Amino acid sequence: MEHFANVKELNQSSARDKAARAVFTASAFFSVVAVAGIVFFIMLESLPAFSEIGVLNFIFGTTWAPTKDFLPVSERFGILPMIVGSLVVTAGATLVGGTMGVFTAVFLAYFCPKRLKAVFNQVINLLAGIPSIVYGYFGLVVLVPLLAEVSPTNSGQGALAGSLILGIMILPTVASIVRNSIESVPEAYFEGALALGCSREQAVFKAVLPAAKSGTVTGVIMGIGRAVGETMAVMMVAGNTPQFIEGPFTSIRTLTVNIVMDMNYAEGLHLQALIATGFVLLVLVLLLNALIAAINRRKKPLDKKTALKHRDGGGQSGAAPVFKNTGTLCRGLKYAAVVVACIVALCLVFLIGFVFVKGVGHISFDLLFGESGNDKMTLRPAFVSTGMLIALALVVALPIGVATAVYLAEYSKRGSRAVKTVRLFVDTLASIPSIVFGLFGALVFGGLMGMDYSLLAGGLTLALIILPTIIRATEESILAVPDSLREAGLALGAGKARTIFKVVLPAAMSGIVTSIILSIGRIVGESAALIYTAGAVPYTPSGYLDQGSSFAVMMWMFAGEGMYVDSAYATACILMIFVALLNLLVTLCERKFRKKQGIAK
Structure with a gap:
């Protein structure tokens, strides 16, 4: 009976490994699909202009x-x-x-x-x-x-x-x-x-x-x-x-x-x-x-x-x-x-x-949290909108990004054609201008999917923008995990998937946290991709189908109005403080990661 139980456990472990591999592989090729989709939809919408002009x-x-x-x-x-x-x-x-x-x-x-x-x-x-x-x-x-x-x-x-x-x-x-x-x-x-x-x-x-x-x-x-x-x-x-x-x-x-x-x-x-x-x-x-x-x-x-x-x-x-x-x-x-x-x-x-x-x-309490509207703009909508955008973008991009990094670091052969293809498309996704992401988001999420100007469309667009950052930072962190930890997990009878989830990813957690912090910084500073997806309004959103303005978009509105010069300066100051704090957090995470790595070695 014990023998049959062991065989059953091995079969279950093998099934889990196959399922995990399939998920990681599918996630890895999401970048390929994303780049192809961006090129295809923008080219498709450009054809009438090319044809007529x-x-x-x-x-x-x-x-x-x-x-x-x-x-x-x-x-x-x-x-x-x-x-x-x-x-x-x-x-x-x-x-x-x-x-x-x-x-x-x-x-x-x-x-x-x-x-x-x-x-x-x-x-x-x-x-x-x-x-x-x-x-x-x-x-x-x-x-x-x-x-x-x-x-x-x-x-x-x-x-x-x-x-x-x-x-x-x-x-x-x-x-x-x-x-x-x-x-x-x-x-x-x-x-x-x-x-x-x-x-x-x-x-x-x-x-x-x-x-x-x-x-x-x-x-x-x-x-x-x-x-x-x-x-x-x-x-x-x-x-x-x-x-x-x-x-x-x-x-x-x-x-x-x-x-x-x-x-x-x-x-x-x-x-x-x-x-x-x-x-x-x-x-x-x-x-x-x-x-x-x-x-x-x-x-x-x-x-x-x-x-x-x-x-x-x-x-x-x-x-x-x-x-x-x-x-x-x-x-x-x-x-x-x-x-x-x-x-x-x-x-x-x-x-x-x-x-x-x-x-x-x-910087005042009224500027930060006062009621905002057409008559008087404050940063209250920016706090709510930015928080909602960060949450949605990370919920979508983090699982895909981490899974892609796991595939590149753990499941693929180094230097294989598949790895080169995925890396090429990840790098391409990272280099696409944010205004092009904004066009794609407006065409696909706002137009084709009927989301119009909304935080939902903006958040999904931001997920595409931050995906390469998560993939790169997480992959580097996983590759830095000593092989001895993997070997120890496998030697104790854990399958590959279990070893990854229980040993490798916890050891690489500092790098994953770093990728999250870097992504938050990118989201907070983004404006061009959001103006025509999430909108640019001075109102506080009540849900993801409403329009909303991030901090960077609010600063653009302050600067553009001409009557809110002091508010523009204050918003710039807040953004600078936020960037400095994020850099401090990244430094602390990297230091903690290096310390863990030294102990592991």
């Missing part, structure tokens, strides 16, 4: 005048000025943020004093977490007036302002990726260069940085992707006129801003043209992702032969070492890295200080 007329047309009915259709909907505007602002942002990001990464990896390293890491994390609406408002009230002093048109808005704000915004992305790439270069590269008589600066800039070239290029391209998809910050500083650029102070409009500016009143062919604009933007982002994937495929393991190639004149016999006469240049690059890092820190201090000084005095 003409693809070439639409892409290469030079006039955007949807309301001028006396013009032929083929001459009213041209987005070439917006394409050029997007490319110009992105190029300027890359020049500023890409360069500063690389120098900041080098400083953090090799030249930052140990006691300051944690502080500078927090600086980068804070810059990355600040909502784009705060950057935009800061640019509007500080940067634009400063630029107006030197502008020949007495207006500081334009391509230069947009490039500078976007440059600061993409800097943390570039710095984080490049730093990780630099730190992944084997220490032997650095030590070998020193052994050949190089200075520390020469070893860094002539041996380590060239070896991290692929990661550096990837970081810059990721920054470009962030810049191309930005909406709210650019809208507040670029001027928003659909025309070709003639100088740094020319008022321009980008693809993302074009969608937000017209979406509120567009209908018929005008609306379809805006959706087609989103499709062009989506294709541009997909091409950037394909470029990143191609770069990653070309990466080769770093070996001695490669090291010699970086260390001497291309690996040729008798070639003179490249370090010989570059001491002054490398020292100059080191000082540049230090100066750039100090500028980054000062930018953050000034940004936080300015917002805090301007906003903290206007």
